[in-house]
Amino acid sequence: MEQKSIQFFPEQASTIAHSVDGLYLYLVLVTAFFSILIATLIVIFAVKYRRRADTPTPKAVHGGLWLEITWSVIPLGLSMVMFAWGASIFFTESRPPADSMEIYVTGKQWMWKIQHMEGQREINELHIPVNRDIKLTMTSEDVIHDFYVPAFRTKSDVLPGRYTTEWFHATKTGAYHIFCAEYCGTKHSGMIGTVYVMEPQQFDAWLSGGGGTGTLAQKGEALFSQLGCVTCHQATADVKGRCPNLHGIWGRPQQLTTGASVTVDAGYVSESILNPSAKIVAGYENIMPTFSGLVTAEGVTELVEYVKSIGPAPGAPGSAPAPAAKGAPAAKGAPAAKAAPAATVKP
Amino acid sequence: METVATAVEREPRTYLNVDHTLKSWLLTEDHKRIGILYLIVITIFFAIGGLFAALIRIELTTPAGDLVESSVYNRLFTGHGIIMVFFFLIPSIPASLGNFLIPLMIGAKDVAFPKLNLLSWYLYVIGGSMALTAIIYGGIDTGWTFYVPFSTGYASGMVMLTLVGIFINGFSSILTGLNFMVTIHRMRAPGMTWFRLPLFIWSLYSTSLIQVLATPVVAVTLLLAALERGLHIGIFDPALGGDPVLFQHLFWFYSHPAVYIMILPAMGVTSEIISTFSKKEPFGYSFIALSSLAIAVFGFIVWGHHLFVSSQSVYAGMVFSILSYLVAIPSAIKVFNWVSTMYKGSVELTTPMLYGIGFIGLFTIGGLTGLFLASMGMDVHLTDTYFVIAHFHYIMVGGAIMGFMGGLHFWWPKITGKLYSETWARLSAIIIFLGFNLTFFPQFILGYMGMPRRYHVYAPEFQVFNVLSSAGASVLGLGYALPLVYFLWSIFFGKKAPANPWGATGLEWQIQSPPLPENFEITPVITEAPYHYAPSEEVVHVG
Numbered sequence: 001m002e003q004k005s006i007q008f009f010p011e012q013a014s015t016i017a018h019s020v021d022g023l024y025l026y027l028v029l030v031t032a033f034f035s036i037l038i039a040t041l042i043v044i045f046a047v048k049y050r051r052r053a054d055t056p057t058p059k060a061v062h063g064g065l066w067l068e069i070t071w072s073v074i075p076l077g078l079s080m081v082m083f084a085w086g087a088s089i090f091f092t093e094s095r096p097p098a099d100s101m102e103i104y105v106t107g108k109q110w111m112w113k114i115q116h117m118e119g120q121r122e123i124n125e126l127h128i129p130v131n132r133d134i135k136l137t138m139t140s141e142d143v144i145h146d147f148y149v150p151a152f153r154t155k156s157d158v159l160p161g162r163y164t165t166e167w168f169h170a171t172k173t174g175a176y177h178i179f180c181a182e183y184c185g186t187k188h189s190g191m192i193g194t195v196y197v198m199e200p201q202q203f204d205a206w207l208s209g210g211g212g213t214g215t216l217a218q219k220g221e222a223l224f225s226q227l228g229c230v231t232c233h234q235a236t237a238d239v240k241g242r243c244p245n246l247h248g249i250w251g252r253p254q255q256l257t258t259g260a261s262v263t264v265d266a267g268y269v270s271e272s273i274l275n276p277s278a279k280i281v282a283g284y285e286n287i288m289p290t291f292s293g294l295v296t297a298e299g300v301t302e303l304v305e306y307v308k309s310i311g312p313a314p315g316a317p318g319s320a321p322a323p324a325a326k327g328a329p330a331a332k333g334a335p336a337a338k339a340a341p342a343a344t345v346k347p
Numbered sequence: 348m349e350t351v352a353t354a355v356e357r358e359p360r361t362y363l364n365v366d367h368t369l370k371s372w373l374l375t376e377d378h379k380r381i382g383i384l385y386l387i388v389i390t391i392f393f394a395i396g397g398l399f400a401a402l403i404r405i406e407l408t409t410p411a412g413d414l415v416e417s418s419v420y421n422r423l424f425t426g427h428g429i430i431m432v433f434f435f436l437i438p439s440i441p442a443s444l445g446n447f448l449i450p451l452m453i454g455a456k457d458v459a460f461p462k463l464n465l466l467s468w469y470l471y472v473i474g475g476s477m478a479l480t481a482i483i484y485g486g487i488d489t490g491w492t493f494y495v496p497f498s499t500g501y502a503s504g505m506v507m508l509t510l511v512g513i514f515i516n517g518f519s520s521i522l523t524g525l526n527f528m529v530t531i532h533r534m535r536a537p538g539m540t541w542f543r544l545p546l547f548i549w550s551l552y553s554t555s556l557i558q559v560l561a562t563p564v565v566a567v568t569l570l571l572a573a574l575e576r577g578l579h580i581g582i583f584d585p586a587l588g589g590d591p592v593l594f595q596h597l598f599w600f601y602s603h604p605a606v607y608i609m610i611l612p613a614m615g616v617t618s619e620i621i622s623t624f625s626k627k628e629p630f631g632y633s634f635i636a637l638s639s640l641a642i643a644v645f646g647f648i649v650w651g652h653h654l655f656v657s658s659q660s661v662y663a664g665m666v667f668s669i670l671s672y673l674v675a676i677p678s679a680i681k682v683f684n685w686v687s688t689m690y691k692g693s694v695e696l697t698t699p700m701l702y703g704i705g706f707i708g709l710f711t712i713g714g715l716t717g718l719f720l721a722s723m724g725m726d727v728h729l730t731d732t733y734f735v736i737a738h739f740h741y742i743m744v745g746g747a748i749m750g751f752m753g754g755l756h757f758w759w760p761k762i763t764g765k766l767y768s769e770t771w772a773r774l775s776a777i778i779i780f781l782g783f784n785l786t787f788f789p790q791f792i793l794g795y796m797g798m799p800r801r802y803h804v805y806a807p808e809f810q811v812f813n814v815l816s817s818a819g820a821s822v823l824g825l826g827y828a829l830p831l832v833y834f835l836w837s838i839f840f841g842k843k844a845p846a847n848p849w850g851a852t853g854l855e856w857q858i859q860s861p862p863l864p865e866n867f868e869i870t871p872v873i874t875e876a877p878y879h880y881a882p883s884e885e886v887v888h889v890g
Contacts, residue, residue: 006811010797020728024795027725031715038686038711042704045689046696051626055693057880060628061887063687068634071683072676079672082722087665089724094661109501143497144591146656146731150797153728157657159592160496161585164658177806181731181799183490185501186417189802275588292586 013172013197014152016093021153023085030078093154096167100135103128104216104305106297107138107145107158110187112178115301118207119215124193126178128170129203135167137266141297146182149195155181161274163266170197220306223299227291235310243288244281248311255282269304361764361861376461377864382447383762384468389443390831392434392475397827399427404786404820407813412804420803421488422504428491429482433513434475436747437605440612441558442471442523444754445551447762449527451855451862452545454536454871459529467522474516481505481512490801492602495583495594499575510573517566520608524558527551536854538873542636545853545877546622546629549636550615553643557604557611561647565601568594592657599650607646609743611639613706613750614681620703620753621685623851625692628878631684638677645674655726664723671721678714682707691887697849698772702753705780709745713738716791734794740787752779752830759834760844764861767837771829779826785819852879 012021049058103126104115114122128134138147140160147166148155151174156166180191198206213219224230232243239245244254253261254268257280262268271278273295276288295303362379365371372380403423406414415423446464450457458464481487487504489497498506531544531552544552572594574580581587583594622629629635651659651667685707694700716738720726729735756776760766789812798809805813847856858867 007796007808008792009795020724023722023725024719027719027722030718031712034715035708035712038682039708041686042689042707045686045692046694046704049625049689049692049694051693051695058625058627058691058693059887060881061630061687061691061889063631063684063889067889068631068680068684072680075679076672076676079675079718079721080669082718082725083669083672086722086724086726087668090655090664090727091661093724093727143501144494148731148797148799150728155656155727155731159585159658161591162658177797179797179799179802183421183492183494183497183801185497186421186488188421189412189417189799189804192806 010150010153011172011174011176012151013170013174013176014149014154015169015171016089017151017153017171019089019092023082023089026085027082030082034075093167096135096165097133100133100167101129102135102137104298104301105136105138105147105158106141106301107147107180107184107191108141108297109143109185110180110191112147112180112191112193113298115216115298116207117216117305119213119219120207121298124178126193126195127203127206128195128197129200130170130173130197132200133167133169135165137163137165137301139163139270139297139301143184144182145180145184145191148179148181149176150179151176151195157182161271163270170195173197173199216302216305217309218306220302220304220309223295223302224306227295229303232288237311243284246307246310250308250310256280257282257284264307266301266304269307270300273300273303359859360863361859362864363764363861365864374465376457376465378446378450378458378461378464379762379862379864379866381464381468382443382445385438385446385471386443388468388472388475389435389439392430392479393439395479396427396430396435397824399423399430401820401824403427404817406803407805408817410805410807410810410813417803418488418503419486421490421801422482422486424801425487425490426482429478429487429509429513431743432491432605433516434471434478436609436743437520438471438523439609439747439751440616440754441527441551441554441608442467442519444616444751444758445527445554445612446523448758448855449530449548449551450534451761451858451866452548452853453531453534453539454854454867454873455530455534456865456867456870458526459534460526463522464526467519467526470515470519470522474512474514474519477512477515478509479512481508492598493569493572493594494598495572495575495589495591496586499572500584500586506576507573510569510576514566514569514573517562517569520558521562521566524555524562527555528559531555536871536873540873542633543873543875543877544636546618546632546635546639547612547615550611550618550639553639554608554611556640556643557608557646561601561604561608564597565605568597568601571597592654592659595654595657596650599653600647603650603653604643604646606739606742607642609747610710610750611642613747613754614639614710616750616754616757617685617703617706618681619851619853620699620757621688621707622878623757623849623853624695624697624700624703625689626695626850626880627688627692628876628880629684630687630690631680632876632878634680635684638680641677642674645670645677649674652721652726653730655723656730668721668723672718675714675718675721678710682711682714696773698767698769698776699753699757699849701773701776701780702749702756705776706746706749706753709741709749709780709783713741713745716741728797729794731800732794733790733798733800736800737787737790737794740790744787745783749779752776755830755834757849758855759837760848761855761860761862763838763841764844765837765841766844766848767841768833771833775826775829775833778822778829782819782822782824782826786816786823787819789813789815789819852877 106113112124114126138158140158145158146155147158152168154168156164176195178193234241234245237247249264253263255261274292277286280286485505487506487509489502571582575582581589583589583591618629618635649671652671655664793812844860846860
């Protein structure tokens with residue numbers, strides 16, 4: 001963020017930034033070519049054919065169809081390159097690599113709250129290691145925001161009531177702007193922060209410093225019992241409760257009363273906590289009260305991480321603290337926020 | 348306007364001197380007088396919107412927020428956007444010049460529904476007054492886009508009154524569009540076939556189509572937002588069980604075609620001007636005419652390119668991206684045809700012609716930079732930055748307002764019967780062109796550097812280009828102030844304009860300036876193509 005003299009480009013600090021700048025160069029060249037062509041023709045025609053006292057009325061000039069086709073097809077061809085190139089970059093941008101390091105972001109008027117899996121929290125600052133794929137899972141507590149890092153050439157809206165993701169791979173250590181790019185009220189221009197891209201060793205030191213009180217999943221577990229979720233939701237394999245058992249459901253499809261099916265992910269777990277009656281798992285009653293207002297967006301994030309950590313998560317390496325087993329066979333595939341008789345779950 | 352009439356009192360009977368009373372203006376059913384009523388109110392809105400812009404640019408000369416507070420700054424850009432989009436740009440050319448000229452250009456005595464035409468003006472004035480009241484007393488800080496849930500649950504100020512004002516104004520737009528469509532279908536003079544229509548009429552027909560079909564959607568959308576804000580009916584706010592992205596789809600379903608409501612009429616004006624001052628029929632008449640319709644139709648299916656980062660599906664994004672490129676092609680066709688019209692012409696750089704070629708240049712840049720934003724991977728970086736601001740100001744100010752100014756200078760002698768000072772007018776056209784580029788070109792660079800739009804306080808490295816932009820804005824302001832002076836001067840002291848000062852072939856130039864109240868003494872019969880500058884047997888074929 002050290003700025004000297006006049007700049008025309010932001011820092012190029014991610015893998016995506018390189019490809020975006022390449023596309024930008026192509027677009028600038030096409031724009032410059034046609035702008036200069038049109039301007040030159042206008043000037044030449046205005047001078048060469050300027051009206052003099054003795055200029056006779058010019059004859060009408062009719063063009064052939066092929067001329068119209070030519071100047072339609074050439075721009076079309078050039079723009080299809082723009083389309084394909086832009087779409088391919090966008091595809092990369094919208095597909096976070098599977099082994100990305102995950103970080104949660106919560107936007108609220110007017111700050112960015114960051115939660116690391118290891119339990120570290122920060123506000124308006126984001127520390128990440130260089131040369132590592134980083135995936136942000138983001139939500140908002142109030143209005144729409146947008147998490148924008150110009151040096152990474154990427155941004156994504158941050159919406160209330162759902163999760164969006166954004167990923168990047170920083171290639172250069174340093175400090176870069178975070179801007180909120182979606183207008184969000186009075187102090188919109190103050191909803192800014194800094195990404196610190198660090199060498200891996202430094203990052204590890206940072207991560208272990210400044211004591212957290214446990215990982216996100218551990219915090220989620222504490223919250224789970226504090227909010228009394230455990231009274232209805234079993235977290236132990238094969239125990240049937242009043243509400244769906246949460247053991248091993250992450251990433252699995254759940255059959256709903258409507259006949260539809262839903263995959264258990266951050267969005268679904270969050271919805272089940274804040275708006276439980278939206279989707280009811282087949283075989284269960286609509287009895288869960290809403291926890292909207294009782295749990296913060298960050299709390300929801302912790303609960304999501306806890307649910308993810310219960311039991312063997314399909315495909316997810318390191319399915320975290322194994323809950324102490326207890327209990328009886330459960331209906332296969334119990335979903336998120338619904339009740340089950342109490343059971344203490346301790347790793 | 349009283350004085351206008353006095354000045355031509357001893358002249359032959361015209362639409363201006365038949366009656367001088369205020370009542371005769373406020374209750375007029377004459378499309379020409381209604382056009383002038385619009386022109387007056389539009390100019391007032393333009394001046395207010397411009398004042399807001401001036402304050403914004405002064406604030407942004409330094410990175411700190413030192414002129415006004417953030418809450419005021421947010422009200423300034425919201426006011427600027429709402430006034431300029433809904434109450435200046437959308438009605439500008441169609442409601443003023445279009446109203447005045449459609450019947451004259453197709454050989455009719457008036458529009459199809461004269462009373463409805465007057466009602467449109469009143470709805471515009473009522474809606475505009477409501478929005479203006481809200482903006483001045485209390486203000487509103489939602490941005491002109493009214494994104495939810497901010498606008499329905501969080502914004503302060505008189506949001507409700509503004510929404511209702513825009514809702515009412517929407518009916519003015521719908522009724523005007525409807526009136527124009529019926530007029531063009533039903534009231535053409537004998538012999539005025541579709542392909543003898545001037546290109547300005549083709550562009551206004553396409554514009555009307557969008558006004559009639561798209562405006563109801565934004566009217567309903569804003570009404571739903573008002574219901575959510577007032578009665579907490581959950582439609583868009585997730586806390587009430589709604590979907591905030593739905594609002595964005597509905598909003599842009601109108602607001603993207605609305606861009607074409609602004610630019611198509613300016614394209615029509617440009618077609619007239621380039622042809623007249625090259626003394627040559629437009630190259631590729633039917634391609635220009637039909638490309639207007641193509642833009643109007645394709646313009647309806649590209650709205651999703653505003654939502655690439657709003658969590659829209661990747662595949663939906665791809666469809667919207669490719670369609671956005673397709674809508675660019677008819678615009679490219681127009682530009683090439685305009686330039687070719689000048690080829691082997693007899694080119695005269697009058698004031699309207701300066702605006703005409705200025706339009707082509709600025710629209711070309713505006714259009715080409717739109718291609719950046721249609722490219723998904725590029726848009727992710729650029730959307731919601733100053734690049735977008737620069738792009739749409741090249742289209743709306745560089746395009747629509749250049750067209751409006753060009754048209755005003757072109758038809759001013761017909762409308763008022765007076766000539767303005769060509770020297771001052773050319774000077775102002777050049778000042779506007781230079782000031783415009785200095786204001787908005789630096790914003791492209793700011794955008795790529797990553798400066799977000801709607802920022803009251805910004806990072807220090809963005810200052811240089813902001814200072815350039817503000818300097819340009821003061822030049823631009825001077826450029827816009829000049830016409831106000833020499834136009835008023837021409838009304839009182841200007842030389843009397845002949846019927847056809849430019850030697851143009853259009854029907855409106857074959858009648859006296861200013862026209863009779865009933866336009867034509869006898870209904871004209873059209874026997875020729877619209878731009879018969881040269882005998883048709885002397886056609887040169889290229890290609």
